[in-house]
Every structure is written in structure tokens, then in C-alpha cells.
Amino acid sequence: MNGKRQSGRAEPAVRVWRAPGQTRAVALVLHGGAERSTAAVRPWRLAYQRMVPLARSLHRAGKRHGLEVRLMRNRLYGWNGRAESPVPDARWALEQIRAGHPGLPVVLVGHSMGGRVALRVADDPAVTGVCAMAPWTPQGEPVDAVAGRAVLIAHGTRDRMTSPAESYAFAARAREVTDLVARFEIAGEGHSMVRRPAVWTRLMCAFTLDRIGVGETDETLRQAWSRPSGDRLRIPG
Secondary structure (H helix, E strand, O other), rough: OOOOOOOOOEEOOOOEHHHHHOOOOOEEEOOOOEEOOOOEEEOOOHHHHHHHHHHHHHHHHHHHOOEEEEEEEEEEEEHHHHHHHHHHHHHHHHHHHOOOOOOOOEEEEEOHHHHHHHHHHOOOOEEEEEEEEEEEEOOOOOHHOOOOOEEEEEEOOOOOOOOHHHHHHHHHHHHOOOEEEEEEEEEEOOOOOOOOHHHHHHHHHHHHHHHHOOOOOOOHHHHHHHOOOHHHHOOOO
């Protein structure tokens, strides 16, 4: 799915795993990047490739329930300060989803910078929830966009690329605008999600299926939502 903006710049690329029957919901998967870089995101870039198996796993878990999964590849690799380069890309992708599947719920899944982007664009009317894995949430990151949405944050305790303390602070602030915030601390895991991949995948899939309202809620997630809101921010994972 490629196109052109009126300005002549290429659109972000989107890879789609379709539901085998009627589409009932869509998950948009967003990859990481760098604080500053105007390099194009090539298909072989690690930050993008890291999300391919996650997108496939999500599709396997949800396709029988009508879940379509879309993996976006940004135009530029960096956030780039005030340009916030990946944010308009994600909004474009959401516009495409709403045009093709009007009225269907959308769940956002993002890693690292992609987690920050997902939390920024959660105010799209189609979005029902955000799964942010090892998100980059610098001090003062706004929370208004997640108002009324369900938010799941997962962060490795050994992450040295993005700050677990800052994602905790974000989750605490987000509780002011939404009642559904849960944050898991993945013991022994770093930023790349390679030590305990099954844990990340399970949380992502369980949260997505929970938000689109299919099947029984995963026991780990059910217990998380049953905790008092103040006890949901440091759940062992």
C-alpha cells in the first residue's frame, strides 16, 4: 500500500496481513527508530524487521476473530525534534484504515519510538487501546491522547535504551485521563525483546484480543485489570 502526498513525498509503506473472512478489527504495528535521523527506513532495517515476527504472531492469534494486522514502515528513521516525523505517518495510516474499514476498532502496537508514536496518536476516533513495548516516553511526554483508551505498557528491567522509570512516570500520569492503565516489568529483559520473546508476544496478543472483545481474557491480563488502579503500574512479567 503505497502512494504519494500532494507534496510529492512518498507515503509510508504498509504491509498487510488480512483476515481470512470478514474483517472485524485492525491492529496497526509501529516500529522503533532514533531520536534524530532523516535516513529513509529500508525494509531490512533492524527496527522494522524486529516487528515482523510480532505482527505475524498477532495475526495468527487474531485472524480467526477477523483481525487484520498492518505493519507500517515510516518514511524517516528519526523522531527529529519538533518535526515529530513518524507522527504524521501514523495518522496517515489510521486515515487509511478508517477509509477502508469505517467503524471498526483499531489497536495500536508500538516498540520504542513506535510506542511513543502509538501513545501520541491514540486520540484517533477508531483507536480503542495502545500496547506500548519498551516505549520512549521522555519526561513531560503528554498523556492527553490516551484519554478514555486502554493502555498496556511493558518494559524490560534491564533496558538501557529507553527508560523504565520514565514509562512508569508516563503510566502514573496517564491514570489521570483513563481508568485502564497497566504496566508490566519484564524481569531480566533489555530493549530488544530477545531474551524473553514469548512474554512480549503473549502480552501483546492478549491485550489486542481483549480490546477487540473476542474470546476469554488471558489470565495474566485478567488479573492485571482486577488489581486496584494504583497497583497496576509495576506488575511482574
